[in-house]
Amino acid sequence: VSAVEFFERLGAVPDVSWRARGQPDSRFAGARPVPRTPAYEGGSQVRWLDVHGRPLAEEWDWRDSPVRLLTERFYELAPRAQLELALAALEVPGTRADYNEALGYAEQASRLQDPPDFEVLEELLWAHANLVLGDPAACVDRYGNLDRVGDPVIALSRLYLLEGFLLEAAAVEMLLEQLPEEAVARYYLGDARPQGLLEALRELA
């Protein structure tokens, strides 16, 4: 069984530019994943140990990474606390798949703030897009599905498109070409595509 790739925090992932916005949870400092033989079919192939080499969770708990343990309470919280929790989950050790999940939580929470925090959302989506572009296969969900991995790139493009930032939206959409075809749910791109709109503007002008 090969070693498990993990990172101390999201900002440590190559190509991902992320300025810490949450407080790291000291309980998970020095945690690391080790390979293991799944205890049951479909079970986790990774066990997380704390700095002392003790398992972070019970043997049969498949949600045992620091990121996943931290975000377990996500849906019990109010939007403000949801965002704080999700941002904190980006500052503990995790794999790309862990950060893929935590970034999804953070993006969702940033939209639910009153008013929504679009500055944070943009930063999150850029970090998320770079995370999946860096190694899409390492970002699959726990069922091994690749088919929604391109979603953060699409979401970033759509965010820019809605504002009329067409050059930026088109540039982001180009990044989708770097992903395997099955990672891009093209339905979510919609009918209005930035490149087509740029051409439409040229015609109108």
Place this chain on the structure above:
Amino acid sequence: VSSGREFIHEPPARWPDLHRARRPETLAPYESALGRLLARVLAGEPLVALAPGDGGDDGPARIRLQGLSEEDRAVFARLVVPEADERHVPSGGLDLAAIRLPEVVRREPRWTMSAAGLHSYVELTSLDAVVCVRLIAPLMSDLAYVLRLRAGDGAKSAKGRADRLARCRASHDVLGIERAQIDVLLDPDLRADDVVAARMTLITGWSEYPSNLGERAMALLCGRLAQAYYGKARKDGTVEAARVLTTSVTALLTATLGDWPALVEYLGEEQASADATPVETPKTTLPEEPPPQVAERLQVLREWWAMYDARHAAQRAGLEPLDDLVPIRWDYGAPDENGRRRERLARRALAPELRARIEALWGSQVLERYPEALVHEPRPLGIFAELVQPAAAFWDELSLTAWFSCFGPYSRRSLDQLEAFQRNARQDLADLGAPVDASLYRELAATGAEYPFLLEQQVFAAVEISINLNVDEEGQPTIQSSVGEPRERSHPEAFEALRETITRYRRAWLERYLERYLDELWRRELDRAADAYWKRLRGRGRAPTVKQALPDLRSAAHHWFGADHGELARLLGLKGPITASPAPSPRALPSDLDAVRREVAQRLALAVKANEAGRDPEYDLQRLAQEAWTVLIAWQATGVAPPRSAVYGSSFRWMIEQTFDLDLDQGYRLLLDATRHALEIRDHPAAASMVVE
């Protein structure tokens, strides 16, 4: 006063002058109130507050205009506010985002559009809502269009975009506000920061409005009315109200000048003769007894209800559920591994003779595009399905709740939820002269009291998840999990008690009301068809063509006259070309249409694109192949294949792209090729016509 055509020929900046010269004096206070309200919006004041409406958080919201004075509210009271009734709260979309732009841009300059949100769905039952929807939102939507254009929202065609952009510019000109930034925002090379700056300048510039803002706003709305009017008017300036007054124009008219005569006077035109001297139309009198065509269809309906009642009365544990005993209009169910559709109980339950009569009586249709020809209706049971409603849905809800509550896997509602859920359906039946005795629910509740599970809240999609934890021989923990079918329920005694009650009430209802219900069904539909036709004729001042009149009669003819609109029209005493019967087409279709569809699907499957991202294309293939029938039936009517747009409209674009990586035209050619192939095997004459004209 010069002709209102000046609104068309003069530049929009002149509209306020044209309006001032012809507006009725009574409009002045209204314009002032509108001006005060619009000024607050343009200056960025938060004007609109939303609260949950009658439907709670998930339903349309309720609007409150903040800071609207009582005097202005009284002036706006001339607007018509729709009333809610027990079954329906009038509601609709509102471009709240456009109204909020001036407010939002000041606090969120970079993410203005995201923060402003999308369209809102609101109750229209208050004056505040009507003011917002009819007056403020249309004005603000037009002003904001250039921002929507950059976001890809709205019109998709080049002409549509150009037209909307022209409206946007015109709105600025008529309201007297600066519009130079519109051209800046059309620059495709703008970076995000430039867009933000131009947007801010444009929107904050809206607060630099002239003092006569209300008058200008009314000029803009009336100018739009003038455009709608002259878009249809003859050279002499006359046009019938019915030709101009679409739903949106009517809404604009009632919110501004009030009514049609006021608009005609405002424009300095004469009433069209059909409006000035309306054509007299007779009152429709239906015969005492149903005509033979209707009578034989009523007899089939009686027999169907007898079958339906017998099946439900005999239902018991271990038998097939009856959840698809009632036919449905469209059945796009996925086929089995042989490409055949599962035959629904709705079809299987029919005695062969009854099925044959349904196919004979409802097996013809007239296509709206080709109304002269009587052609094959491939789904006669689907047409028949429309005639068993709304009663069948009502009784089905009761019987199926009883069945699924007792035998699972789950019921959509528990027994105690039915009375409230079926309130509207009971009212519909009462309107048809066939009320249901509500004491039925008391009796069901009494049964529920004996079997408490019947009153439990049901989980909508109950599944059973089991997790087993063990320790293996080496002392290591093991875990096994599975997701299974919902736990089986079996409560035959409870079901029989419920079935007995429901059957008793259903039989009493059938015995007492079925005849009245069926009679009301055909009379109401024929009456409405006649009313719609005469209204159309009065609006035009002369008899409409067959194509124009067909929407009024098609459904009734299809239901009760084998699609012969001429026969129906003659019975109703209508005048005009619609009284001519369509001629049966001389072209015969293949006798095995189901097999043709399967073969077309197989042929289409050969073109499915590779690397299809794991999607199973089967459903899409069946749906696309289904349209081979549309092609063939149009061929039966005309002798040629129909245009692509009549078969694969834009709603098919995504499906065709995903399945074949082709555009709509290419996808249609593929369908024609596959259909031609299936026809050539049969040596059918239509094969030669399967080409794009």
